[in-house]
Amino acid sequence: MREEEMAGIKKESFRLFYGGGELWIEHLDGIHEATDAAILKLREDYARLKRPSMPGAVAVNLEGTRVNAPLITEIARLFMSGEKRITRVAFVGVGRAEKKALKKALSKSGFVIAFREDFEKAKEWLLSGGS
Numbered sequence: 001m002r003e004e005e006m007a008g009i010k011k012e013s014f015r016l017f018y019g020g021g022e023l024w025i026e027h028l029d030g031i032h033e034a035t036d037a038a039i040l041k042l043r044e045d046y047a048r049l050k051r052p053s054m055p056g057a058v059a060v061n062l063e064g065t066r067v068n069a070p071l072i073t074e075i076a077r078l079f080m081s082g083e084k085r086i087t088r089v090a091f092v093g094v095g096r097a098e099k100k101a102l103k104k105a106l107s108k109s110g111f112v113i114a115f116r117e118d119f120e121k122a123k124e125w126l127l128s129g130g131s
Contacts, residue, residue, distance in 0.1 A: 009037050013045040015054055021127040022055035028071075029061040029093060038065055039074045050084040056111075057126040058086060061119060063093025069101070076105035088112045090122035 011027035026045055031038045048054065060075070079086050088111055091102060099115050106113055116122040 009034070009041055013041075013048070016123075018123055019127050021057070023123060023126055024049050024055050024058045026058055026060040028065050029063040031065040033066050035066060035068055035071055038071055042071075042074055042078065046078045046084075054084070056085050056087040058089045059092065059119065059122045059126060060089060061092045062098075065093075067094055067098040067102075072098070072101050072105050075102070076109070079106065079111075080109050086111045088114075088126050090114045090116055090126050092116055092119050092122050 009031055011030065013024070013026045016023045016025050026042070026049075028038050028042060031041070049058070058079075065071075079089065086109075089106075091099070091113065092115075094102065094115055102115075103113070114122070114125050116125060
């Protein structure tokens with residue numbers, strides 16, 4: 001694994017108190033081509049996210065990570081597993097084809113999804129309650 005991929009994997013995902021609400025910040029950014037490592041990180045982070053005390057609004061940063069079918073499938077599998085009540089998900093750093101694939105994979109999720117280019121805008125959207 002390349003050094004820059006390792007830097008992305010080491011980024012901590014965490015609960016954030018922001019604008020009077022709570023969000024889960026999922027850092028999957030900067031992992032580049034290391035799909036297996038991104039999936040492993042997502043699984044480890046989800047084990048923390050699914051705790052009852054964690055928020056149901058999730059910001060997923062994918063900037064600089066190859067968003068391919070295996071990663072999309074794992075995002076959908078975990079987020080739709082029913083182990084955690086997820087209410088809203090904002091994806092950041094996703095291209096047009098990946099956006100279409102994520103929408104399709106999450107079409108029966110029961111939670112609202114959005115795509116934003118700016119991470120601050122994604123956090124604001126998650127707390128806004130709007131569409």
